[in-house]
Amino acid sequence: MHTTIQLTVNNAPCEATVDTRTLLVDFLRDQLDLTGTHLGCATGNCGACTVVLDGLTVKACTVLAADVAGSAVTTIEGWTQDARQSGDLHPIQDAFVKHHALQCGFCTPGMVLSVQQLLKEKPNPTEAEIRHGIAGNLCRCTGYASIVKAVQEIARMSSE
């Protein structure tokens, strides 16, 4: 069974026909080739599939593509594009690179999107707030220590 949806993906209008059971994560990956969104568990636990839906982070394995008709979805690809003010990367991404806040990179796109949500709400988070803010994103490698460092540095820079 299929349905046609219209939505905005990474700032561009998008119309697509999807099998009604298609998860948002699979829609993005398989139909739109936006493979920066990853699939790690499909039970809402790992956060590798995190995307921004109408301004808020969600786990795209717990959302049906058919249900996001009319919504705006931003993936790591679109966010990176948006974030490019000068240079190639957003300051969050620069800080991740500087502190090697990633190893295999599988959790990273989701982690970056969770960090941007956190910093949007709390520009100057405490260490505990950082850790709670990324608790929905598992990093098995696990770069938590350097992720925390990276976020602290961004917060420090923006408060200067």
Place this chain on the structure above:
Amino acid sequence: MIRAPLQFHRPHSIDEAVRLLSQCAQDGEDAKLLAGGQSLLPSMNLGLVAPAHIISLNHVTGLDAIRRDDDMLAIGAGTTHRSLAESEVVQTYCPILSETAACIGDVQVRNRGTLGGSIGHFDPAADYPPVLVLLDAAFRIVGPNGERTVAAKDIFVDYMTTSLSADEVLTEIRVPVLSPDTGTAYVKFTRVEGGFAIVGVGACLGLNSDGTCRSIRVGICGAAPVPVRLTAIEDTLKGKTVDDTFIEAVADAAYETAHDPVAELHAAADYKREMVRVFTRRAVKTASERAA
């Protein structure tokens, strides 16, 4: 991945949703309402449930409204955990509900999951049910025969079973406005951050001007297949001085009530029962510290 094909419905009103539910029931087809999907989608991805129809509530407007209605707060079933946690109205008039919402899952789960969905799913370890039970919340439900209101003590029937029938939609949850001097707390014991509660305890404590107990209500998840409320002792403690003995009496009562906890892999029944005591103590203590 969802294993079985499904028909997706996008109603724009509650009535339409109810009609769709009834239609499916008549056709003998399994239908599920979809709210935030934070419980339903993982279950479908694992193949634990495979409804033939999904009826999304995410396109019904107004289901996420929060209003003050005299001495009650009326909260739309579609209100997300995040909105509940951040709502100034809820923080002011029923802070325990905000505190509870804020400790559910993680940021992404709270951004998407809803109060109504949590009740519809009714996991024995879910955080809202014990709190709604202690608040004597009322549940507005719309079905093919119109609307009815169910009291908290009647909605959570048995292990993962509510009194909602398959063709009904929960639309609103009504909780009392708490007097500003009430001390409230919800504390929760999990294995890792963002996990479900092994035990969760909510407490509301009102004090008389002399520091004695004006009212106390305690609701607990993890003590039994359904949330328990310490009704018996709540009355007898009125007028008592709130001190360590008082707190211990509540904790003991909680322990006695928790005679049937659902055993888990890392929490056998006897251990859970002890944890009910510990976390009841902590909840009441915090509530008493917060009571003006």
Place this chain on the structure above:
Amino acid sequence: MAYIGSAVSGILDAKLVAGKGQYTADVSLPGMGYMAVVRSPYAHARILSIDTGAAQQHPGVRIVATGADIKQWSRPIPHTLNPSAFGGKTTDIYCLAIDRVHYVGTPVAAVVADTRHAATEAANLIEVEYADLPVVIDAERALEPDSPLLYPEWETNELMHVRFQGGDVERAFADADHILDDTLHLHRHTATPLEPRAALAHYDDRAERLTLWVSTQAPHPLRTTLANTLEMDENDIQVIQPQVGGAFGVKIPTYQEDPLACLLSKRTGKPVKWVEERTEHLMAGGHAREQTLKFSVACKADGTVVGLKVRIIGDVGALAAVAGWGMSYVASFVVPGPYKIPNCEVDLSIVVTNKGPWNAYRGFGKEAASFLMDRVMDRVADTVQMDRAAVRLKNFVPKDEFPYVQISGATLDSGDYAKALQDVMDKAGYQSFAEEQQRLHAQGRYIGMGVGFELTPEGGCIPDSFIGGYEGATVRVSPSGQVTVLTGVTSPGSGNETGIAQIVADALGVPLSTVRVVQGDTQACPYGLGNWSSRSLFMGGSASLYAAREVHHKVLRVAASMLKTAPEDLDCEQGRIRVKGQADREVAFNDVAEYVHKRPFDHHAFDMEPGLESTRYFRMGNIHHVPDDKGRINTYPSYPYAACVAVVEVDIETGVVTLLRYVTVHDCGTVINPLLVEGQFQGAVAQGLGGLIYEQLSYDDNGQLQTGTFMDYTLPTAVEVPSVEIHHQEVPSPFTPLGTKGAGESGVSSPFGTIVSAVENALMPFGVKIHDTPLTPQRVWRMIQAAKNGNNGGAKA
């Protein structure tokens, strides 16, 4: 040296952080089908029949296969390490089960269809009829004579029995002041990288060639194994490893699904993609750790350990071709770790049970040895009433006795164990901790400090296998001066590509940005064994260094001729080749490269071999497979280690253990890049902590896995894992050109002994003794209750 030793960011990081990494599941081919695998719901059963009729008819289905088909179409998968080569039993493993299933999750049938949905639907339509067989899930029970047998032809469930022995153990025990016994139990858990396993197989009918994109750590050995299983020429197979989303060992071997996808692609003539689901991974992706460790230790009143008897029972689940059982072997090989205990014997039984097969997981048995030895030292300390660290200091192999040969043949290369421990104690404030502890105890808080020490043999090299102690690399300079390094080692996210680029950039004197590292493609890269046992940088990096030096030598010869001087008088830095001390006499590296390629018959290059490319192999000089006079061989060339201190708080009402601090002094020899090494160490400690407290693969009595999703297999989040305080002690390895030792694996072992020691220390007022993991709140709480009731679970002394 411009780059070696500096904290250069990962060269792939900018790409990965933008979501541009291409993992196996991200690769797609036109016309590809999707594979779904049907797995056994029973832990032990005979397959009576498989009805594939309905599945075959399902729309979109291209092929359905069962064990019977597979047996016709392919050969058994060669074992990564065959237990029979170690005097053990063995069995043939095909891509799908033949006749019998031995664990829940055993693959029994497979479907390929046009879409993933169709494949899954068809898989559900396959009806398998099973006849239940009795289940054994406990290793000690499995050793009893009347136990159900997994492989009846063995007439036992003991896969292998191993003994290592040295000195005069009985004599040592007879002369001891104290003898004490204890039994420890480590529980089952697993690596579970965030990226599940995945494969995309494409058999091209016209070219008669197979290409496999796969999330693997070892592409070349995989190709050899595939050729064998599929009865194809290795030349007709190309294995490509895209970006890998974490591996930690589980992606070393050839899984059944790899050749399976290839076979089904070959039979359908179209590409086949398979992406594992998390539940499949937790059932069948490979388990680790579950072992019973019994010891009897003899010591003097001054804390000197004079004798040690160890009995290990490894519960390795069912047998698979993936060599996970080897971890139990290594656990016994490493005993007694960093300690000098010449009178020592280890008796090992590796036992099969109806649980998921073991597969490599970071630590590879060394964590068991480390936990065991830390417990031995703590027990001795208790018994002789000495400080726990002091007992370790007394028994360490002294720094002037390297190379030191342990009873198994393990030849410890270098180090200063005592200094590492003393340093970490200083850094952590070990001496003043008791005061703080007392103060907090008075407030009703239970804080404890523990010490631990891990020895992490690296670069394992096992005779007659692809687990080898050598590596190859090619360094190639293009006419424009761009440098390509092709390596036999791979990176599953561990960062060695960056370290190797640093080494090569330094050796050539060029900017790091001009160096590109290519890994994980059997068509492009020199033959190599892949990534495991922390070998990639110290072996792959050494091979790259050799190749780079050779190219560098050529470049300098040409440059010297151009500058009319001798090669020895030249310096090369950031792509400028200068005459030492004469800033104005220089030539660009790029110009030399162009010259060599374009003017091989001209003045400066006519007398040498054309081309700027070298392939070199590096072998470890301290591995020996010819038995010594005591019959010992050394299978590990590098022995990094870490001394650790942990501080924990125990909530005695709930049993919750919170790790407050973890401090370490770590020696992995020369540090090429502190950012990478520390990242690896942080991750390793986090996994050790996860394994010790939060993660468990638990089975019920029927052999059903109870923790098959991330909802109940709970991985620690950023909230549970504190940042580790890491200090380096660089004692260079004498056996590698840069002094590097293995790094990456270490850190995963020490949390077991260190944190357990800290928890015991916190619970000293109760006298609790810990023997079993995981340290779940419930377990800790029960121990406290038992101790309050007068049973502290103490060791039998």
